[in-house]
Amino acid sequence: MKLAVYALGAGLAVSTALAATADAKTLRWASQGDALTMDPHAQNEGPTGTLNSQVYDSLIHRDAGLVKTPGLAVSWSTVEPTVWRFKLRQGVSFHGGQPFTADDVVFSLRRALSETSDFKNYINSIEEVRKVDDLTVDIITKGPNPILPDQITSIRIMDKEWSEQNKVEKPQNYKEAEETFAVRNANGTGPFIVAQRDPGIRTVLKRNDAWWGWGVTDPKTNVEEVVYTPIANPATRVAALLSGEVDFVLDPPLQDLARIGATSGLKVSQVNQIRTIFFGMDVGAAELRHSNVKGKNPFQDPKVREAMYRAIDVDTIKAKTMRGLSFPAGIITSGGVHGYTPELDQRLSYDPAKSKALLAEAGYPDGFEVQLDCPNDRYNNDEAICQATVGMLARIGVKASLNARSKSVYFKSLQNKESDFYLLGWGVPTHDSHYVFSYLAASKGSWNFVNFSDKRLDDLTNAMEIETDSAKRDAMIAEAWKILKDSNVYIPLHHQVIAWGLKAGLELPIIANDSPQFRMAMWK
Amino acid sequence: MVSYVIRRLFQAILVMLVVALVSFSMFTYAGDPVNNMVGQEASRADREALRERLGLNDPFVLQFGRFVGRAVQGEFGISYQLQRPVEHLIAERMPATLELVFVSAILALATGIPLGVYCGIHRHSWVSRVLLTVSLVGVSLPTFVIGIFMIYLFAVHLGWLPSFGRGETVKLGWWSTGFLTPSGLLALIMPSITLSLFQTTLIMRLVRAEMLEVMRTDYIKFARARGLSDRAINFGHALKNTLVPVITIAGLNIGALIAFSIITETVFQWPGMGLLFIQAVSFADVPIMSAYLVLVAFVFVAINLIVDLLYYAVDPRLSVDKGAAAGRPS
Numbered sequence: 001m002k003l004a005v006y007a008l009g010a011g012l013a014v015s016t017a018l019a020a021t022a023d024a025k026t027l028r029w030a031s032q033g034d035a036l037t038m039d040p041h042a043q044n045e046g047p048t049g050t051l052n053s054q055v056y057d058s059l060i061h062r063d064a065g066l067v068k069t070p071g072l073a074v075s076w077s078t079v080e081p082t083v084w085r086f087k088l089r090q091g092v093s094f095h096g097g098q099p100f101t102a103d104d105v106v107f108s109l110r111r112a113l114s115e116t117s118d119f120k121n122y123i124n125s126i127e128e129v130r131k132v133d134d135l136t137v138d139i140i141t142k143g144p145n146p147i148l149p150d151q152i153t154s155i156r157i158m159d160k161e162w163s164e165q166n167k168v169e170k171p172q173n174y175k176e177a178e179e180t181f182a183v184r185n186a187n188g189t190g191p192f193i194v195a196q197r198d199p200g201i202r203t204v205l206k207r208n209d210a211w212w213g214w215g216v217t218d219p220k221t222n223v224e225e226v227v228y229t230p231i232a233n234p235a236t237r238v239a240a241l242l243s244g245e246v247d248f249v250l251d252p253p254l255q256d257l258a259r260i261g262a263t264s265g266l267k268v269s270q271v272n273q274i275r276t277i278f279f280g281m282d283v284g285a286a287e288l289r290h291s292n293v294k295g296k297n298p299f300q301d302p303k304v305r306e307a308m309y310r311a312i313d314v315d316t317i318k319a320k321t322m323r324g325l326s327f328p329a330g331i332i333t334s335g336g337v338h339g340y341t342p343e344l345d346q347r348l349s350y351d352p353a354k355s356k357a358l359l360a361e362a363g364y365p366d367g368f369e370v371q372l373d374c375p376n377d378r379y380n381n382d383e384a385i386c387q388a389t390v391g392m393l394a395r396i397g398v399k400a401s402l403n404a405r406s407k408s409v410y411f412k413s414l415q416n417k418e419s420d421f422y423l424l425g426w427g428v429p430t431h432d433s434h435y436v437f438s439y440l441a442a443s444k445g446s447w448n449f450v451n452f453s454d455k456r457l458d459d460l461t462n463a464m465e466i467e468t469d470s471a472k473r474d475a476m477i478a479e480a481w482k483i484l485k486d487s488n489v490y491i492p493l494h495h496q497v498i499a500w501g502l503k504a505g506l507e508l509p510i511i512a513n514d515s516p517q518f519r520m521a522m523w524k
Numbered sequence: 525m526v527s528y529v530i531r532r533l534f535q536a537i538l539v540m541l542v543v544a545l546v547s548f549s550m551f552t553y554a555g556d557p558v559n560n561m562v563g564q565e566a567s568r569a570d571r572e573a574l575r576e577r578l579g580l581n582d583p584f585v586l587q588f589g590r591f592v593g594r595a596v597q598g599e600f601g602i603s604y605q606l607q608r609p610v611e612h613l614i615a616e617r618m619p620a621t622l623e624l625v626f627v628s629a630i631l632a633l634a635t636g637i638p639l640g641v642y643c644g645i646h647r648h649s650w651v652s653r654v655l656l657t658v659s660l661v662g663v664s665l666p667t668f669v670i671g672i673f674m675i676y677l678f679a680v681h682l683g684w685l686p687s688f689g690r691g692e693t694v695k696l697g698w699w700s701t702g703f704l705t706p707s708g709l710l711a712l713i714m715p716s717i718t719l720s721l722f723q724t725t726l727i728m729r730l731v732r733a734e735m736l737e738v739m740r741t742d743y744i745k746f747a748r749a750r751g752l753s754d755r756a757i758n759f760g761h762a763l764k765n766t767l768v769p770v771i772t773i774a775g776l777n778i779g780a781l782i783a784f785s786i787i788t789e790t791v792f793q794w795p796g797m798g799l800l801f802i803q804a805v806s807f808a809d810v811p812i813m814s815a816y817l818v819l820v821a822f823v824f825v826a827i828n829l830i831v832d833l834l835y836y837a838v839d840p841r842l843s844v845d846k847g848a849a850a851g852r853p854s
Contacts, residue, residue: 030688037607044563115573121565172607173577179608199606200803201795202689231688231793232803235672239687243679377806408808412556415568439564446567 025224027506027521030237031250034200034230039182040156041111042171044118049154050515054205054226055095056156056188059086059105060149061217064509064520066274066336066431068149069217072100072157072189081144081468082127088135092212094159096187102131107160107169109139116171122151122430125465143466146473150430162187191218191519192226203228205518218519226518241266241501248502250516254323254380260501269510270325270499275427277379278332279312279372279389279491281305281420284451288420290371290401298368299420305488307358310351311396312389314493321384326494331485332426332436334495336512339433339477344485347492355396367397373422374402375410380496386423414449422449425496429513433477437461441484450489457483532832536825543821544595547814548588557604557808578604591814600815605807610815614797619699620690621789621796625781627712628720633774635720636727637763643728644735645758659728662721671718671791678714686711688793715792719785723777730773734766768835775831779824 035051036043061071073086092100109129112119125148128140141148163169166181186194191213192205205226214220229246231237234253240246242263252260252268261268281299282288288297298304314328327334330345359367374386383404390400400421405413414422424447428435439445442461443453460480467473484490498514507522558571558580566574575581579590594601600610643652679687691707693700702708738744739762747757786798793799797816804812 036605039607042607043561044565118561118563118566121563121567121570179602179612183607199608200800229689229793232799233790233793236675236688236791236793239672239675239680243683243687245679245687406806408556408560408806411559415559415571447564 025222025523026227027223027225027248027518027523028227028229028246029248029250029516030229030231030240030246032230032232032234032237034203034228036199037172037183038186038194038197039168039171039180040158040188041108041114041117041119042182044122044154046514051203051228052156052186052188053190053515054192054518055186055190055194056158057190058153058156059088060153062153062513063217064511064517066512068153071153072105076149078144078468079138082141084139084141084145084148085132086137086139088137089212090135092189093210094162094187094189095193095208096159096162098159098161098187100157100159100189101134102137104157104160105129105137106131107163108157109155111158111163111170112155114170116173118171119155122154123148125151144468145466146468146470147430147432147434150432154429157189159187191221195225200230211519213519219522221519221521222523223518223521238501244503247506248500248508248516250500250514252499252501254325254499257323257325257499257501265504266501267504268499268501269508270497271510271512272327272334272336273427273496273498273514274334274336274431274512275379275425275496276329276332276334277326277382277385277423277425277493277496278329279308279493280422280424280450281308281489281491282450283489284453285420288370289418290369290420292369293364298362298364298370299489301362302488303358303362304364305491306348307355307362307396308393308398309348309488309491310358311355311398312392312491312493313350314347315350317385317388318494321381321388322494322497325380325497325499327497329492329494331481332440332490332492333428333433337428337431337433337436339474339481341478344481352392352396359397364397367399369399369401370421371419372400372402373410373413373419374404375407375423376404378407378410379423379425382423382425385493417449419449424449427513433481434461434464437480437484438465440490441480452484452487452489454483454487529829529833532829536829539825540818540821541592544592544814544818545588547817548591549584551808551810551813557810560807560809561604595815595818600818601811603804603809603812605804605809605812610811613800613812614815614819615698616700617795617797617800619701620794621782621785621798623702624712624715624719624785624788624794624796625778627716628723628781629774629778631716632720632723632727632777636724637731637770639724640728640731641735641758641763643732644739647732647736656729656732659725662725665721667718667722667787668791670721671714671788674714674718675791685714690795715788715794718791719781719788723774723781726777727770727774730770731766734769735762738762738765771834772831775827775834779827782820782823 031047033047035048036045037048038052040052040056057072059071059073061069063069072089072092074089076084076086079085088102088105094100106129109126111117112123113126114120125141125143125145126139127142130138130140132138139148168180168182172180172183184197184199191208191211193208195206196202196204207221207224231240237249238252238256238260241249241252241260257268260266283299285297287295318324318326318328328347330347333340359365372386372390374383376383386402386404390402393400413419426436426440437457438461439447441448441452441457443458457480460476464473464476467476500510502508505524507524508516509520511517558574562570562574579587598611602608603610603613606613639655643655646652675687678685686707689711690702691711692705693702693708694704702712744757744762747761785796786802788794789796789798790802800812801816
């Protein structure tokens with residue numbers, strides 16, 4: 001018993017000593033999932049991109065408002081319809097000391113285009129990359145591509161000599177069951193250098209005092225060290241923030257935000273995320289897979305689709321399910337994406353009486369049965385949203401049976417086209433509407449599981465990809481949105497809100513793509 | 525004795541093959557790793573190509589044969605999620621789990637046995653009754669509730685102990701230990717208490733029940749009649765005879781602790797094998813899942829074998845009986 005008291009006393013003394021030595025120059029943060037690899041072209045995924053963006057730079061960066069700013073390229077323009085010329089920044093070196101030149105850009109873009117790269121579809125409009133001189137690179141595209149700069153912000157630049165020395169000229173090929181050097185080692189031009197990398201346990205970044213951007217794009221941060229530990233359990237993560245053991249939590253659960261905000265010394269920042277949550281209804285199948293309606297597909301009738309739309313009360317979902325943390329949406333993309341307008345974002349009104357009338361007109365006075373497929377661990381409160389919707393649809397007579405599953409199983413079944421009616425969230429990394437149409441609305445779109453097929457929209461999508469006149473292009477985008485919105489194949493719900501929990505003395509602008517940039521951090 | 529051990533070894537191999545087969549076939553239903561490995565822009569053709577490269581389209585028998593062939597050489601493939609060989613990952617995480625389990629087991633035995641003996645000897649005292657009631661808490665509250673409660677009390681409110689992680693560790697060869705640093709020892713306290721609670725209760729009640737049983741036997745009465753001291757009776761004779769079932773249960777439980785420290789590790793973000801496994805499940809990272817289950821089977825089998833062999837050391841009747849039954853001199 002005495003031993004226990006002494007041990008606790010010693011523990012108290014030691015832990016207060018430890019707490020005192022953690023000074024303002026270190027930023028400790030936590031989130032649910034760690035980065036998977038330090039190879040910047042191997043995995044196109046949130047936490048991986050966040051970590052790699054601290055260590056590696058791209059040609060074009062985005063600031064806190066997601067506006068494009070010069071990165072490793074100081075200027076860019078089209079010299080011919082299919083040729084973009086990038087002028088590179090002078091006097092930049094990699095963390096290992098190697099100088100940054102056009103050879104590195106050519107190498108990195110070719111690497112990102114290679115077979116095993118997960119980024120090749122971002123830049124599949126690129127035909128060839130050519131060095132003009134040590135500080136100029138030409139990118140030749142297959143057809144005119146007005147949004148190449150938007151797409152190139154995601155491609156990070158590696159050093160050619162370092163990659164060849166360490167045999168990582170190509171991103172990892174899973175067939176050779178070996179780890180490549182780039183999985184846990186990095187050599188970039190970015191504002192931070194990797195000091196320690198224990199995947200799943202702890203990652204330590206040290207400030208790169210020689211970074212070209214201090215005083216140019218960002219004031220020099222007084223954060224000398226960034227320490228990241230993943231904490232999978234949400235309650236433990238919040239406890240770590242409340243006890244002061246971490247300074248910043250990327251993804252506190254929604255129900256704890258009030259508590260964090262009310263704790264002295266902590267604050268919550270939030271912003272509208274560029275991710276919209278919506279339902280999709282299959283209009284291509286001749287008969288629904290899990291329904292009592294035989295011989296025809298109720299979703300093919302526009303009246304039925306409008307009835308489903310008007311039955312869902314998004315404001316109640318916002319108040320009760322999302323605890324106020326969502327923005328009701330009228331289209332399936334949010335502000336920050338080129339082509340979005342507030343007028344488009346107006347919803348059809350919530351009107352369950354009209355829904356019932358529309359269903360009766362369409363020949364379903366008693367409603368019908370259908371299965372609603374939903375993930376339960378991918379989007380904020382995804383399963384709860386679906387449960388609320390099931391209740392609302394029951395009021396108009398549509399008996400939806402909820403099939404909620406983990407994302408590993410859910411997305412596989414979506415891609416096997418097994419769903420009649422499903423929930424999906426969509427983000428837009430290029431900040432341009434073409435991305436949304438090409439994946440979700442074009443007939444061949446790889447995520448178009450509603451089987452929407454409209455010739456005019458397909459033509460518009462192809463045309464806007466190569467139209468360089470911005471007035472003409474904007475008109476095409478507006479027309480395409482009108483077609484998609486009027487069809488009601490997708491029922492938009494809301495734009496997600498992201499909230500970060502952090503110490504009150506830490507200034508870290510919250511960014512709508514949920515990727516903190518520590519070069520913008522400053523301790524007050 | 526030797527033939528017994530050899531027979532047990534054959535049984536062990538058979539058990540492990542069956543476990544490998546069952547776990548491997550389950551993973552076809554665990555979900556699709558390919559979707560977790562590529563971004564949303566990947567085309568169907570890309571996904572198919574990746575599936576081919578990973579060998580996921582090959583017939584089941586071929587995939588299983590490849591798996592067993594490599595497993596025998598100690599290779600379990602490469603993790604889809606972390607892109608590193610699985611055996612390195614497990615070797616890196618094993619020290620954390622083993623240290624946690626070791627400390628929990630010691631705690632459970634060191635607390636459970638003395639308390640159980642006390643409750644067995646002074647079965648009517650109010651202290652015994654209080655202990656038994658409180659111990660019910662240990663079995664009825666789920667591990668994660670106890671863990672979160674302790675974090676809330678000791679880390680958030682009092683600030684005495686760290687709420688997550690393992691603290692600073694020191695590497696001795698390939699083994700990373702938390703025993704040599706103050707932050708490592710502090711970090712061990714809450715997780716090991718949480719993990720050991722169920723065990724402590726179990727051992728305490730078991731030892732108590734066995735003690736009550738043994739105290740009633742004739743040889744204890746004769747020992748008392750002969751005037752032996754209480755200490756000699758209780759610990760010299762009674763305790764030794766209660767140990768056989770305690771060893772069995774404790775052994776089985778250690779296997780369970782190693783295999784199922786998952787929840788405690790998740791709550792405390794303890795970087796052990798359990799946390800690795802649960803993250804692999806949500807990612808559908810089949811190589812880690814299969815390797816882990818095979819490893820767990822191995823642990824159970826090995827521990828059971830050791831426990832059976834310990835019987836011979838503790839209970840001399842067994843070796844005599846076995847010999848007599850087989851018709852051979854022991």
